Amino acid sequence: MSNGICQSLWSPVRRLVKLKRxxxxxxxxxxxxxxxxxxxxxxxxxxxxxxxxxxxxxxxDWCEPCKILTPKLKEMIEPLNNLDLAVVDVEDNAELVHAFEVKAVPAVIAIRNGLIVDKFIGLVDTDMITNLIDRMSGNKKEGS
Incomplete structure (x- = not known):
């Protein structure tokens, strides 16, 4: 009888573990x-x-162009498995702003192997964003 109780107690746990996996x-x-x-x-x-x-x-948060660019970047990068997006709030990260010499927002930098390989400032057209994402994700060669 105690064996049946143990199984009934563990059954939901097993299902939860399977669901989480x-x-x-x-x-x-x-x-x-x-x-x-x-x-x-x-x-x-x-x-x-x-x-x-x-x-x-x-x-x-107060930057109007950022309110357009940030969701666009998320939409374009999140489905990719070979490229990550990092979002840095300039108000909360003054040292990073200083270290990367961010003078205006939005500012976007591309980093590969710990090195800056590309950047742009401001709200740019979708083609420029697509080209950067393609180069960084390996969909196009660096020179193209």
Missing amino acids: VRHISTSLVHNETILVKNNNEFVTKVMNNDKPVIVNFHA
Whole structure:
């Protein structure tokens, strides 16, 4: 009888564990999560030391062009499995703003293997964003 009680108690736990595994696997296959950078250490760990290229979006909540660019970048990058997006709020990360010499927002830098390989400032057209994403994700060669 106690064996039946143990099985009935463990059954929901097993189902929960299976659901979590399936959910974790399915979300990681569908899209990447956007890295919301909170401090310098997190930036170094999740951006500079990332195995994948990272597009870093320096933005501010009060910036109108940022309110257009940030969702567009998320929409275009999150489905890709070979490129990450990091979002840095300039109001909360003054040291990063200074280190990367961000003078205006939005400012976007592309980092591969810990090195800046491209950048742009301001709201740019979709073709420029697409070209950057293609180059960074390996869909096009650097020179094309």
